[in-house]
Amino acid sequence: MSKAEIDFPPKGGFSFDLCKRNEMLIKKGVQPPSYRKTGTTIVGLIFQYCGFHSTFLEMLIGCLTKNFKEGGKTEDGVILGADTRATAGTIVCDKNCEKIHYMAPNIYCCGAGTAANTEAVTDMVSSQLQLHRYHTGCESRVITALMLLKSPLFNYQGYVQAALVLGGVDVTGPHLHTIYPHGLTDTLPFATMGSGSLAAMTVFESKYREGLTRDEGIQLVTEAICSGIFNDLGSGSNVDVCVITKGHKDYLRNHLLPNPRSYISPKGFLFPKKTGIDKFFGY
Amino acid sequence: MSIFEYNGSALVAMVGKNCFAIASDRRLGVQLQTIATDFQKIYQIHDRLFLGLSGLGTDAQTLYQRLVFRHKLYQLREERDMKPETFASLVSALLYEKRFGPYFCQPVIAGLGDEDKPFICTMDSIGAKELAKDFVVAGTASESLYGACEAMFKPDMEPEELFETVSQALLSSVDRDCLSGWGGHVYVVTPTEVKERMLKGRMD
Numbered sequence: 001m002s003k004a005e006i007d008f009p010p011k012g013g014f015s016f017d018l019c020k021r022n023e024m025l026i027k028k029g030v031q032p033p034s035y036r037k038t039g040t041t042i043v044g045l046i047f048q049y050c051g052f053h054s055t056f057l058e059m060l061i062g063c064l065t066k067n068f069k070e071g072g073k074t075e076d077g078v079i080l081g082a083d084t085r086a087t088a089g090t091i092v093c094d095k096n097c098e099k100i101h102y103m104a105p106n107i108y109c110c111g112a113g114t115a116a117n118t119e120a121v122t123d124m125v126s127s128q129l130q131l132h133r134y135h136t137g138c139e140s141r142v143i144t145a146l147m148l149l150k151s152p153l154f155n156y157q158g159y160v161q162a163a164l165v166l167g168g169v170d171v172t173g174p175h176l177h178t179i180y181p182h183g184l185t186d187t188l189p190f191a192t193m194g195s196g197s198l199a200a201m202t203v204f205e206s207k208y209r210e211g212l213t214r215d216e217g218i219q220l221v222t223e224a225i226c227s228g229i230f231n232d233l234g235s236g237s238n239v240d241v242c243v244i245t246k247g248h249k250d251y252l253r254n255h256l257l258p259n260p261r262s263y264i265s266p267k268g269f270l271f272p273k274k275t276g277i278d279k280f281f282g283y
Numbered sequence: 284m285s286i287f288e289y290n291g292s293a294l295v296a297m298v299g300k301n302c303f304a305i306a307s308d309r310r311l312g313v314q315l316q317t318i319a320t321d322f323q324k325i326y327q328i329h330d331r332l333f334l335g336l337s338g339l340g341t342d343a344q345t346l347y348q349r350l351v352f353r354h355k356l357y358q359l360r361e362e363r364d365m366k367p368e369t370f371a372s373l374v375s376a377l378l379y380e381k382r383f384g385p386y387f388c389q390p391v392i393a394g395l396g397d398e399d400k401p402f403i404c405t406m407d408s409i410g411a412k413e414l415a416k417d418f419v420v421a422g423t424a425s426e427s428l429y430g431a432c433e434a435m436f437k438p439d440m441e442p443e444e445l446f447e448t449v450s451q452a453l454l455s456s457v458d459r460d461c462l463s464g465w466g467g468h469v470y471v472v473t474p475t476e477v478k479e480r481m482l483k484g485r486m487d
Contacts, residue, residue, distance in 0.1 A: 012380075019384030031285045033387060036407040086413065091426055094413045115411035120379050159383065269435045275450040276483035278466065 035114050036088045039234025041196030042099060042110035043224045044165045044176045045208065046189050047217035048076040075214055077245035078167035078174045081221035082110045083196065083229050084254070085236035092236065098253070100242045104129045104140040106249065107168030108242045109149075112194035113161040113181060121162045125149050142168040142175040146185060154183025163193045169244050196228025196235040203227050218243065222256055229258065286387045289314060291462025292324055292337035293424035295432060295453055296393040296403045298417060299445035303401040305333050305393040306453045306469040308424070309481075311340055312462060320465040320486070328354055329364040330477070332394035333470055334374075337422035338408065339387040346388050350374060367394030367402040371412060378410030385409050389421040399474040424463045427456035446471045446480070454484050 026032060086094035101122040103109050107129070111118025125148045129140045145166055153160055164179040178186045178193055190208050192200040203224040212220065221241055228235040239256040243249065291312050296305040311322035325335040326347050334350065336343035353373060357365050365373070371392050378386060385408045396402045405419035406412050413419065417436050420428035431452040440448060450469055457464040467482030 014382055015380050016384050018381055018386065022384050025286060029284075030289070033285065033287055033385070033408050035409055036411045036413070086411075088407060091429065093407075093429075094415065097413065114409070116375075116379055116382070116407065116409040119411060120382075268437050269448065269451070271447045271451055275447060275454070278481040278483045280481075281479040 034089050035116065036086055036093055039085070039087050039196075039232075040083060040099060040112040040194035041192065041200050041225055041228025041232060041235040042080075042082045042112050042165045042194050043192045043197075043200045043204070043221055043228075044078060044080045044110065044167045044178075044190065045204065045212075045217055045221060046076070046078055046167075046174045046176050047212040047214060048074070048174070049211055049213045050074050075245065076174050077169050077214070077243060078176055079214075079217045079221050080108055080110050080165060080167045080242045080244070081225045082240045083225055083235040084238045084240060085229075085234070086115055087234060095237050096254070098240065100240050100251070102126060103145050103166070104133070104168065106170060106244060106247075107140055107142055107145050107166070108244060108249070108251075109145070109167075110165040110193070112163045112165075117160045117162040118164065121149065121152065121160060122164070124152075139170055140168075141170040141172065142166065142177065146177050146179070149179050150183045150185050153179065153181060158182040165191055165193050167244060169246050174244075192224065192228075194228070194235065196225075196232035199227045199231040200224035214243065214245070218252075218255075226256070226258060284314060287338050287389075288423055288462055290338070290340040291460075292422035293428060293453060293457045293460065293463035294324060294335040294337045294389075294391045294421040295428050295449060295456075296335065296391050296405075296419050297432065297436065297440075297445060297449050297452075298401045298403055299440040299442060301395075301399050301401065302442045302445060302471060302473040303393045303395070303403060304442075304445050304449040304469060304471045305335055305391065305403075306449050306467055307335055307337075308422075308453070308457050308463040308465065308484075309468055310463055310465040315461070317465065323468075325468060325470060326351075327470075327477075328370065328394075329358075331472065331474075332365065332367055332370060332392070333472065334370075335391040335393070335421070337389045337391070342386040342388045346377070346386050346390070349377065353377075367392060367396050367404070370394065371402075371404045371406075371414075375406055375410035375412050378406060378408065382409050391419055391421050393472070395472065395474060422463060424456045424460035427459045428452065431456045442471050442473050442478070446478070450480075450482055454482060458485055 082099035086097040158181045167176045178191045225239045241252040241255040293308040307324040311319040392404045418432040471478045
């Protein structure tokens with residue numbers, strides 16, 4: 001093996017040269033490290049609101065032209081939500097992390113599972129989508145992102161543990177998909193993933209209906225995430241929401257802060273007896 | 284015993300007003316036996332960027348050598364120093380490459396970015412970045428450090444007060460951890476100067 005190969009692995013990707021050493025250490029009784037997980041609540045829902053103007057005349061015009069949407073106001077899109085706690089074992093290592101990752105201007109992805117995996121996989125697909133946009137000159141489609149995400153996850157047979165909720169609005173309309181670590185995907189009107197998924201799903205199952213407005217959708221997503229935050233130990237802190245509609249997106253970072261730190265002592269800590277210093281170098 | 288507890292370490296970085304502090308303990312041990320009390324865990328990459336590496340000592344040194352190599356190449360190509368955010372991405376990528384056979388290291392990166400804005404970041408051993416606005420911790424004493432920093436931290440501290448806070452947090456945390464301690468090593472970095480101090484702590 002040449003020296004250059006040791007320092008720069010060929011063409012990027014994973015390098016396995018420390019595996020033999022690590023296996024030897026495990027055989028000698030050393031425990032492998034625990035990775036930072038985003039034990040999480042992530043949710044998504046599609047809202048499709050079709051409202052009509054209340055005047056009878058406009059409704060009549062709508063009926064006559066056989067296009068109800070012309071007389072009314074439609075709003076449809078995808079709302080994604082996530083909590084903001086990252087854990088390493090049982091310790092909270094980040095109280096306000098970002099779990100809603102950017103994929104394309106019209107596509108966002110929430111990630112649960114091992115934090116490094118979700119970040120790496122979403123960054124990789126985001127750059128592939130950008131190259132694809134340069135190549136084709138068109139807005140990215142959500143199913144493109146879906147295929148680009150599920151193929152490597154399947155190829156790695158679930159070892160890259162990333163569970164994702166992918167949502168976006170493209171020319172064909174709003175789409176919401178879930179992607180499991182082994183590469184299985186689902187297309188759904190509302191979805192939840194992560195350790196808090198059961199808590200959030202109870203809220204969705206009881207309150208979701210077709211024809212939600214944007215504000216009702218945001219309210220429902222916030223409620224579902226809060227249910228995960230307060231009932232699941234792996235989720236906590238704040239609620240992040242991302243609303244994607246045709247040609248527009250609203251990333252509401254820290255949309256709700258239901259866990260403020262209200263017990264800070266106003267005096268703070270004072271150290272009147274200075275710390276003992278052995279040596280001092282100033283430069 | 285976990286691989287991270289083989290050598291023992293404690294690292295903390297904290298943000299102040301246009302300055303930051305990065306501190307480590309000084310012990311190098313082989314499980315329960317101490318073999319050095321002057322082991323370096325914080326390295327200076329360039330005059331506004333510091334890197335601390337906790338975890339297995341040999342992996343920390345190897346990773347540091349690789350990073351210095353990459354940074355020197357960057358300096359030759361770009362004719363300037365790396366920004367802290369870029370350096371953090373580099374470390375994250377280098378660690379994630381070894382996702383299935385990782386380095387047993389947890390880095391803490393601290394630097395002054397554009398307009399002298401302090402930047403701190405830590406990662407787990409496979410490169411999951413955690414960008415905090417207040418403090419980051421790593422090492423065997425990390426649980427105590429979380430508690431001490433959470434209680435003692437105040438936003439916008441001046442360099443002298445920041446030094447006191449970081450030192451007290453570090454010393455009180457390593458006192459509750461058998462595997463780290465034997466003094467402390469603190470760097471307080473402002474846009475104009477770097478102050479390096481060794482702390483007197485319990486030698487047990």
